[in-house]
Amino acid sequence: MxxxxxxxxxxxxxxxxxxxxxxxxxxxxxxxxxxxxxxxxxxxxxxxxxxxxxxxxxxxxxxxxxxxxxxxxxxxxxxxxxxxxxxxxxxxxxxxxxxxxxxxxxxxxxxxxxxxxxxxxxxxxxxxxxxxxxxxxxxxxxxxxxxxxxxxxxxxxxxxxxxxxxxxxxxxxxxxxxxxxxxxxxxxxxxxxxxxxxxxxxxxxMDVAVAPETGKLIREVIASNADGAIEAHDIRTRQAGKMTFIDFHLVVPGLMSVELAHNICDKIEAKLREAVKDAQITIHVEPEEKAKHSGIVVV
Incomplete structure (x- = not known):
């Protein structure tokens, strides 16, 4: 760097x-x-x-x-x-x-x-x-x-x-x-x-979103690395110079431990940073009753 x-x-x-x-x-x-x-x-x-x-x-x-x-x-x-x-x-x-x-x-x-x-x-x-x-x-x-x-x-x-x-x-x-x-x-x-x-x-x-091809890549990475979660929704991206900001909500089973949910987030973040250079990622974890049945369905 x-x-x-x-x-x-x-x-x-x-x-x-x-x-x-x-x-x-x-x-x-x-x-x-x-x-x-x-x-x-x-x-x-x-x-x-x-x-x-x-x-x-x-x-x-x-x-x-x-x-x-x-x-x-x-x-x-x-x-x-x-x-x-x-x-x-x-x-x-x-x-x-x-x-x-x-x-x-x-x-x-x-x-x-x-x-x-x-x-x-x-x-x-x-x-x-x-x-x-x-x-x-x-x-x-x-x-x-x-x-x-x-x-x-x-x-x-x-x-x-x-x-x-x-x-x-x-x-x-x-x-x-x-x-x-x-x-x-x-x-x-x-x-x-x-x-x-x-x-x-x-x-x-004006916080323009990433290019469509990059947005598609981000969704694919989340979908293929969120084993154990239920869905990911409200995915948002913005570009600021060389930095790419990504945030979304990750729905997990209500009885899942904080540690397991955290591990899933860590895995997703690591894979996103491999796919998208200089990425800043924010994930909001939610219980299954918050599922919107939209966005990326993991299971």
């Missing part, structure tokens, strides 16, 4: 350095060309840097152990960071759209096209590689902040590819206003990305 946590922190820190490097390259590409589309691309990279800073703070905070103030832990800190990232993405889109409108009204052809395109292409290659690292590791450790950061980088990549293709057309056709049109399209793409990040994060803050 400590090794995984340290690696997650290292990746979050490296993401900030990668963001600064890419931002510098894209600002240089804009400086050489004066292209509004490349300027919009650089603005999005500023958001990437802010995103990396927020993700670094959130990942560090989410790793803090539970305490008296937050007895369920700090795992939701990553969802808050993802919401902040989404808002920053939308702000960047608005700024880009403003520049696009101004550029459309006063068009001018970019300068030094080849240098700018090559530098921007190099920055994009870096983003592609790093986005895959963030998404894969974020999913592996169930880190919403790192995964959101990676998805935003991939959006940046798609935007940049569109900009590079479009700028090639600008230089071939001489239509200066196409540069501003490209910037506007980048802004719309960023808006959609920001909405997606916020939507997914709000789901986590």
């Amino acid at each position: 400590a090794i995984t946590a340290n690696r997650t922190m290292a990746i979050a820190g490296a993401s900030l350095l990668v963001g600064l490097l890419v931002l510098g390259l894209k600002l240089l590409a804009w400086y050489l060309t004066g292209s509004i589309a490349l300027y919009s691309d650089a603005l999005e990279s500023i958001v990437n840097v802010v995103t990396a800073i927020v993700a670094l703070i959130a990942v560090r905070l989410a790793q803090k152990p539970a305490d008296a103030t937050l007895p369920y832990g700090y795992h939701k800190a990553e969802y808050f960071s993802a919401v902040i990232v989404g808002v920053m993405i939308i702000v960047a889109a608005i700024l880009i759209m403003r520049e696009a409108v101004l550029g459309f009204l006063s068009p001018s052809l970019p300068e030094a096209p080849m240098q700018g395109l090559l530098i921007s292409a190099g920055a994009t290659i870096i983003n592609v590689i790093w986005a895959q690292v963030l998404i894969r590791h974020g999913r592996a450790v169930r880190s919403p902040a790192l995964e959101a950061d990676g998805k935003h980088l991939m959006t940046d990549v798609m935007s940049t590819i569109g900009v590079l293709v479009g700028l090639g057309l600008v230089f071939l056709t001489g239509w200066a206003q196409l540069d501003s049109v490209l910037a506007g399209l980048v802004a719309l793409n960023i808006l959609w990305s920001g909405w997606g990040v916020i939507r997914d994060s709000v789901g986590g803050l």
Whole structure:
């Protein structure tokens, strides 16, 4: 666990350095060309840097152990960071759209096209590689902040590819206003990305249930490891960052001893933790007259 946590922190820190490097390259590409589309691309990279800073703070905070103030832990800190990232993405889109409108009204052809395109292409290659690292590791450790950061980088990549293709057309056709049109399209793409990040994060803050396939697995594990019980009902799950919370009622025969009921619960908990990583489980034991004859019937 400590090794995984340290690696997650290292990746979050490296993401900030990668963001600064890419931002510098894209600002240089804009400086050489004066292209509004490349300027919009650089603005999005500023958001990437802010995103990396927020993700670094959130990942560090989410790793803090539970305490008296937050007895369920700090795992939701990553969802808050993802919401902040989404808002920053939308702000960047608005700024880009403003520049696009101004550029459309006063068009001018970019300068030094080849240098700018090559530098921007190099920055994009870096983003592609790093986005895959963030998404894969974020999913592996169930880190919403790192995964959101990676998805935003991939959006940046798609935007940049569109900009590079479009700028090639600008230089071939001489239509200066196409540069501003490209910037506007980048802004719309960023808006959609920001909405997606916020939507997914709000789901986590609202205690969204686990994915259907995970819910099915949980029910199967309970059913196959509750020998001696009668039924399990009122099964509820919620996801909070990397943590999965599971709670349910377990009905046992009224004359069963506390020790035997406790042993059944221990067995179920052990098997659930094997099947679902980072699970927090609460089981409420009830006598048979509380059976609802619904949920998971064990016998």
